[in-house]
Amino acid sequence: MSLNHQQSISIVSRMYRYLKENLVQINSKQMRFIIEPIINGLILFPVIVLFWECGWNVGLVLLNLINNYSVNNGFQSFSETEARKNQMLPQKSSKFDNQSFFHHKKWKGLSRPHPSSVENCETDYSFQSLIISYVTIQIILLCFYLNQDFIYNYLKKQKFILSTILLKCHIFLLASIYILQWEMIWIIWDQYTYLEWYFELFLSFTFVLILILLTGHLSDLICVPFLTTYDSIESCIQFDCPLQTQRIKRWKSILINFILYEIIISNIIIIIWRGFYHLLDRSLYSENWSCLVIGYILYFLIMYVQNYLTSINIKYELWIFFTTNFPQFHRYIYQLLIFFTCVFLWRGFWIIFDTYINIFKLFYQTYLLLYILSFVLLALVQTASSTNGPLSNTEDENLRNKICV
DSSP states (O other), rough: OOOOHHEEEEEEEHHHHHHHHHHHHHHHHHHHHHHHHHHHIIHHHHHHHHHHHHHHHHHHHHHHHHHOOOTTBBBBHHHHHHHEEEEHHHOOSSTOOSSOOOOOOOOOSSOOOGGGGSOOOOOOHHHHHHHHHHHHHHHHHHHHHHHHHHHHHHHHHOHHHHHHHHHHHHHHHHHHHHHHHHHHHHHHHHHHOOOOOHHHHHHHHHHHHHHHHHSSSSGGOOTTTTTTOOOOHHHOOOOHHHHOTTTTHHHHHHHHIIIIIIIHHHHHHHHHHHHHHHHHHSSSSHHHHHHHHHHHHEEEEEEHHHHHHHHHHOOOHHHHHHHHHOOOHHHHHHHHHHHHHHHHHHHHHHHHHHOOOOOOOHHHHHHHHHHHHHHHHHHHHGGGGGGGOTTOOOHHHHHHHHHHH
16 A cells, blocks of 8 residues: 555545544534523523522511511412402503502512502511611621632632532522522612602613613623523632722722622612513513513524524624624613513513412421522532522623523
8 A cells, every 4th residue: 555545544534533523513512502591491490580489488588577577478378369369450441550460479579569459468578677687688798708718718628529518508698698688679679669660660771871881781680591600619609800900909809899799780780670570560460471481482582593693793784884883782782682581581480489389388388498499409400509690790702602602
């Protein structure tokens, strides 16, 4: 056999191996592109919403105890609700009628009917209980911020099993703190602000503009199922600060980051979410499944059509002109569409869980059990950190990578 013939065989074999490896890689990427949105949206996401919904209701039980109310105050079984629904739901004159509608178990928090629609139920929590709870939560969260480097270094030195257990405990505590933080702010705004839909919507759009001025993007409004994080010490302990803080001391940069994101931006995000969520309450209150249908249609369109939208940037001159000259506007519209999808999906599952979950006679037992079980399930598949919501320093390029997968 000649040398040239041997070389040609060698080259062909190398080309074959190269093509085979790349074909396998392409196929795996395609499979991941197809399967991962389904897993995130249809399997992991409902469990994360269940964790938040049960944690939120456990927080309501704690507020009931602090205010010397019954532990079941504000909750009502589905059978009781169905028996009384016809007497409690008057005819609406328009879809934005001021009358609220009550047909699921709890009324405080995300969906808040008018107090007159709930019999034998305390209407408000005391201002002191809400403020003291909020301040306590923020102090605990500040301790997590200030001790993040110590916790990180400590966990890195531990053996795998111990570090994994401690990491899961850290994630659970942090997620619980964020649930209570959202709950206190949400209820304070519910009890002490004007509840008309146009006022809440005006506040939401106003704070959308403020958020753009502060951060330059709207990615902080976006959460699961579009953003799914995996549990690791590197990504779940330290709170990254997007600010330029090289010339100031570490503790000062941490404190600035805490004030900016956990006090200012967190309130802005909650106000925006609250306004659009309550708008759905007034327009689609009895259409819980409609929220899921609309949300999932938008979700899968966004997840699967992104590659086509990327090709549009190359093929069509008008689109190139628009994205080149108005890149930020294009970016904001894209992020708002994802945010609206999140609101539809979260509300759909939240109301369904609120309505149909009923295991024990005492509601807090049901919520506490599912609160723990849902977290254990997420911890077993290494996605428990997804319960903490979007990272404060998420930028658009990283966000696209997360969404496109």
